[in-house]
Amino acid sequence: MNLRTFKHGIHPADGKALSANEAIRDFRPTGEMVYPLNQHIGAPAQPVVAVGDPVLVGQTLAQPGGFVSAAICSAASGTVKAIELRRTVSGKEALSIVIENDGQYTPMPGVGERRDYTALSGQQILDIIRDAGIVGQGGAGFPTHVKLTMKEGVQPETIILNAAECEPYLTSDYRLLIEKTDRVLEGLQVVLQIFPQAQAVIGIEANKPEAIRLLTEKTAALPHISVQVLKTKYPQGGERMLIHAVTGRDIHSGKLPIDAGCVVLNVSTVMSIRAAVCRGIPQIAAIMTVTGEGAASPCNVSVPVGTSHRELLAFAGGLKGEPEKLISGGPLMGVAMVSLDVPVLKTSSAILAMPEDEVARWEPTACIRCGRCLRACPEFLVPPMMAHAADNGDLGAFEKVNGMECIECGCCTYVCPAKRRLTQSFRTAKTAVNAKRRAAAAKK
Ligand code: SF4
Ligand code: SF4
DSSP: OOOBOOSSOBOOOOOGGGTTTOOEEEOOOOSOEEEETTOSSSSOOEEOOOTTOEEOBTOEEEEOSSSSOOOEEOSSOEEEEEEEEEEOTTSOEEEEEEEEEOSOOOBOTTTTOOOOGGGSOHHHHHHHHHHTTOBOSSSSOOBHHHHTOOOTTOOOSEEEEEEOOOSTTOOHHHHHHHHSHHHHHHHHHHHHHHOTTOEEEEEEETTOHHHHHHHHHHHTTOTTEEEEEEOOOBTTTSHHHHHHHHHSOOOOTTSOGGGGTEEEEEHHHHHHHHHHHHHOOOSOEEEEEEESTTBSSOEEEEEETTOBHHHHHHHTTOBSSSOSEEEESOTTTOEEOSOSOSBOOTTOOEEEEEOOOHHHHSOOOOOOOOOHHHHHOTTOOOHHHHHHHHHTTOHHHHHHTTGGGOOOOOHHHHHOTTOOOHHHHHHHHHHHHHHHHHHHHHHO
């Protein structure tokens, strides 16, 4: 079969067999729960509770701090213990609401109650999504109600469900697709209730035959939802790669998916939409894979947001000996963890326990101009030129060689025989350029 895909990319060992057959387990931690107020793109959330207040499961702890922001709700019942700086997965500190967990998980009235989404208007659904604090679970945490709010006269033609899960080792989306197929499809239908003219396409890599079978079977009677099987290749789940594979259209960093007529949503995000709209449950859980050759019992877990990574890892069976390297997320786009005493966020997808890898052990050497990174880059960039600019702190030159088009996928770093830490330096340079642009805009 000639499967749709994008150009370039890589085929890393996927490591998914470690956890793909492990059903999602529910976890109810008993330790304190920590909620950083900036776990999304946009303005930090504003606390609406004070130290000493009792809280219930689903209760709003913080309201959005602006239109591009997200509410934060409690995943546990207990008492507000502190509002203070706490370290997060990134290693930085953020103002956080800390809950003394009573272990009872007493819900707010209405949380978990069924609601008929077909009786709701598009605006009512958007309001529920906003109040539920839903953010995209595939990456940076963009508030979903903002993504789904269209400019006057603009409507998407295609809602793409990103079921690629192309990042090695991660299997939580795959488990949702085969264990909760009906709920995923109901979530998509909720989105179609907002955009009744749109068609939904489920973009899924060919390496998930059981999920493809179930989705194909269950969408046969749903005329507005279809399944598009895609070639298995990293980063097939990147937004631009997925839009290209499904529609043949291309966008760059100055454009949004809606400029190609698309809205792209992840499997977990659609599950969160369904939970909020159909069951009154805000975004208070992350479905995570705890895996890697260093994990004692690789598995998939539904984890209350705010849980300590240390407590989650203990629940999941711990590590085989001393960890050599712990990553939050997958091996290509995840971040190295400096501590396990940091909370699970809405955007958390995995704890990956890896043996020390070659890239980390080897010292980078000079570029040998082999061109492998150019052949791997899905954005057709020239990583050695970007690296030269970024490493010299020349942000103007970095922008000139289109460095801001980098999606930080890690393909160039993966293939580089000189073990150059390319993606890391592009991430730093992009952050600096964005800060420079913000400062310039603030002066205007
Ligand atoms: S990290 Fe950036 S430069 Fe490297 S392959 Fe990905 S998009 Fe290209
Ligand atoms: S893959 Fe590494 S060594 Fe080869 S051209 Fe790119 S940066 Fe240079």
